[in-house]
Amino acid sequence: xxxxxxxxxxxxxxxxxxxxxxxxxxxxxxxxxxxxxxxxxxxxxxxxxxxxxxxxxxxxxxxxxxxxxxxxxxxxxxxxxxxxxxxxxxxxxxxxxxxxxxxxxxxxxxx
Amino acid sequence: xxxxxxxxxxxxxxxxxxxxxxxxxxxxxxxxxxxxxxxxxxxxxxxxxxxxxxxxxxxxxxxxxxxxxxxxxxxxxxxxxxxxxxxxxxxxxxxxxxxxxxxxxxxxxxxxx
Numbered sequence: 755x756x757x758x759x760x761x762x763x764x765x766x767x768x769x770x771x772x773x774x775x776x777x778x779x780x781x782x783x784x785x786x787x788x789x790x791x792x793x794x795x796x797x798x799x800x801x802x803x804x805x806x807x808x809x810x811x812x813x814x815x816x817x818x819x820x821x822x823x824x825x826x827x828x829x830x831x832x833x834x835x836x837x838x839x840x841x842x843x844x845x846x847x848x849x850x851x852x853x854x855x856x857x858x859x860x861x862x863x864x865x
Numbered sequence: 866x867x868x869x870x871x872x873x874x875x876x877x878x879x880x881x882x883x884x885x886x887x888x889x890x891x892x893x894x895x896x897x898x899x900x901x902x903x904x905x906x907x908x909x910x911x912x913x914x915x916x917x918x919x920x921x922x923x924x925x926x927x928x929x930x931x932x933x934x935x936x937x938x939x940x941x942x943x944x945x946x947x948x949x950x951x952x953x954x955x956x957x958x959x960x961x962x963x964x965x966x967x968x969x970x971x972x973x974x975x976x977x978x
Contacts, residue, residue, distance in 0.1 A: 795971075804964055842908060851898075851913035852923060
């Protein structure tokens, strides 16, 4: 059964600093997603990662995938307050449509 | 930008009553999903729908739940006999292809009393 674990679950960081959120999944997966959720809001899709070694970047966020290690990372560069949100990773079972979410990382960027 | 719309935004219902949550996915999308999120907790997959049928469902999606795409534009989630533990935010999502980003609606907050 596919399980997804994220760490840390809570992250408080200073503006301008870099940090990485880790996402491990337990069995093979076809697709790895990263989402952002602001308090009381819906989910915003950030990245879809499909293959080993995939790297995607948008602004100060960069996501990567290592399928051999079953690990994805979301790297934050020079954090700004606007990045404060909860970030979820999610993985889809191989050959299927079922998407399992991690518990989420609540990020707070202090000015 | 096209968006997924959900109605109502908030629904309060008595335990044991039936509710229908409505979603209008983006028009050229082919894959449709329902998720739920109990307040402050993780997002849970309920069901996926493709080619006018359920493609996969979770253990949560038992006989009390059903989905329909009655008219080619709406995508509905029905809960036949609501329980207190069904109280959650329900999100609909759609995508044109599983390899690209999905778009989520703003959610329906369901409160069962």
